[in-house]
Amino acid sequence: MREHLIAAPLPTIRRIPRYLNVLEDFAAEQISFVSATDIANKLGLKPIQVRKDMAFTGIVGKPKVGYKTDELIETIKSFLGWDSATDAFLIGAGALGTALLGYRGFAERGLQIVAAFDIDPKKIGTRIHGKEVFPISKMAELAKRMQVHIGVLTVPAESASQCAHALMDAGITGIWNFSPAELDVPESMTVQREDLSAGLAVLSVRMSEKKQGIV
Numbered sequence: 001m002r003e004h005l006i007a008a009p010l011p012t013i014r015r016i017p018r019y020l021n022v023l024e025d026f027a028a029e030q031i032s033f034v035s036a037t038d039i040a041n042k043l044g045l046k047p048i049q050v051r052k053d054m055a056f057t058g059i060v061g062k063p064k065v066g067y068k069t070d071e072l073i074e075t076i077k078s079f080l081g082w083d084s085a086t087d088a089f090l091i092g093a094g095a096l097g098t099a100l101l102g103y104r105g106f107a108e109r110g111l112q113i114v115a116a117f118d119i120d121p122k123k124i125g126t127r128i129h130g131k132e133v134f135p136i137s138k139m140a141e142l143a144k145r146m147q148v149h150i151g152v153l154t155v156p157a158e159s160a161s162q163c164a165h166a167l168m169d170a171g172i173t174g175i176w177n178f179s180p181a182e183l184d185v186p187e188s189m190t191v192q193r194e195d196l197s198a199g200l201a202v203l204s205v206r207m208s209e210k211k212q213g214i215v
């Protein structure tokens with residue numbers, strides 16, 4: 001548990017997994033101590049930024065020595081909730097849903113998609129990457145039985161709100177929303193929207209700016 005109760009800023013939360021990647025590389029190279037400067041240099045950031053971000057995890061580096069690599073990795077994983085497995089349901093076992101069901105990297109980050117839900121009768125009852133596809137009508141019962149609190153939403157935009165409400169009624173409190181729809185759910189729900197086109201927009205604009213000599 002963090003001692004201070006200040007919400008971590010979004011850019012900090014987004015940077016911390018990058019620190020973890022760098023730290024795992026350091027650990028693989030048997031480097032036992034790292035400084036904020038070592039991490040910052042690898043990522044093209046300023047050491048003060050790294051130190052400030054690390055403070056949100058609760059770890060304190062030692063002057064001149066830095067952080068113990070293993071300890072920092074554990075602290076970051078615990079801060080991110082990646083130190084224990086969290087089960088999730090996926091709703092919408094289509095092209096994107098199938099790709100996410102098959103992605104093994106989530107398990108390393110503490111997320112286990114344990115079942116999928118769909119309305120397509122051809123998909124219901126089948127298994128995709130080993131995960132059974134259930135009808136939506138089974139969601140509440142399974143969520144309660146399996147103690148699932150996260151839903152990964154990969155349905156078309158027009159079905160997203162309806163599915164978000166089904167998730168809410170099933171006791172799900174966190175939605176990882178891959179659909180472009182803005183979900184109309186109460187504030188008690190935590191919704192994280194994921195949009196690859198936002199990344200593509202940055203790539204396109206930066207390329208164009210470079211061409212024009214702006215950056």
Ligand SMILES: NC(=O)c1ccc[n+]([C@@H]2O[C@H](COP(=O)([O-])OP(=O)(O)OC[C@H]3O[C@@H](n4cnc5c(N)ncnc54)[C@H](O)[C@@H]3O)[C@@H](O)[C@H]2O)c1
Binds near residue numbers: 177178194
């Ligand atoms: N965030 C991103 O960057 C990103 C990238 C790709 C796709 N998407 C979005 O992800 C969503 C899925 O895209 P896709 O290409 O996989 O589509 P898809 O048509 O291949 O799959 C959609 C699946 O949802 C199911 N479905 C539809 N209505 C449903 C309902 N009410 N309840 C349960 N299941 C339902 C369909 O039967 C189908 O299996 C879309 O909203 C798309 O815009 C987002």
